[in-house]
Amino acid sequence: MITNYRRSTHRARRYRGERTVGGCLVYAGDDLLDKHLFVHPVSPGGFDWSPDADDDRACQLAIALLAPTFGLEVAVDDYHLFATNFVKRELTGNTWTVRSQDLKEDGLRTKFAHREYPENTAPSPSEVNIETVDIDGLSYAGEIALARRYDDILWNKGNRRGNLRRLQEIRTGALDPADEPVSKQWVGTHLGLTAAAAKRALAEEFETMGELAAWVLYATTLTDRRNIGETTANRLRSRRGVFIRWFGGEGYIPQYDDDQQTLSGQPSQ
DSSP: OBOSOOHHHHOOSEEEEEEETTEEEEEETTEEOOOOTTTOOSOTTOOOOSTTSOHHHHHHHHHHHHHHHHOHHHHHHHHHHHIIIIITTTOOSSEEEEETTGGGOTTTTTOOTTSOOOOOOSOOGGGOOTTTSOSTTOOHHHHHHHHHHTTTTSOOSSBHHHHHHHHHHHHTTSOOGGGSBOOHHHHHHHSOOOOHHHHHHHHHHOOBHHHHHHHHHHOSOSTTSTTOOHHHHHHHHTTHHHHHHHHTSGGGSOOOOTTSOOSSSOOOO
8 A cells, every 4th residue: 555655755865964053954965854753753853863862863863764765664663773773873973974875784774683772652553543543643653553453454455544544434433335336447446357247247236335245245156146157256255355445344344135135137047
């Protein structure tokens, strides 16, 4: 899944630090390096480096360097290691220059395991709850923790924060995915069907996603419906996980009664 964060917006070929009377300034190319508080706000006050640097400020610099170079998950998981192994160890002067390729040197994030590292204060999956979190005010660290907690039921196509918002709406009752209409495009894209007749039949005969999912997951047989052969039926059954993610959990998928007429057409003879 993608996020709204664009590494190319922040990435530079060269980073430069200057310790001045007014504070510690860090540049990404010709521009000031963004503090990346929206990733994880360890030190809103700014950056620092060198062995005597404040841990929180060194950690914020580590986040700001890691995120555009390696991505958000590495920044959230490893910033405390990088702060000690690189920001406080390698950046020792009042001024320094680092190339982006220098940051990728083997072991910079993980070596020197004997050291005492600053605490990683990014939230863990157990500390976040989709039903109570403020999605709009969420940091990327919080977004990553939520995605990991609900990994087995979170829709994994498209924008991750949008998918988390959708899951929250399902869990709080603001959205019932069972009421959403079935579209031929959704059937073709997510169910892996190649037969045009089968895709058309499903899109035409089921009005809602609840009806479609209940039939695919719980009907005794699928091959008694028109244009649904054994190969198509097996493919549909294999998409169980797709439906569970779309509904935000199997508990939100309606049950199916084989005796109930849910299709507009009759079984083929």
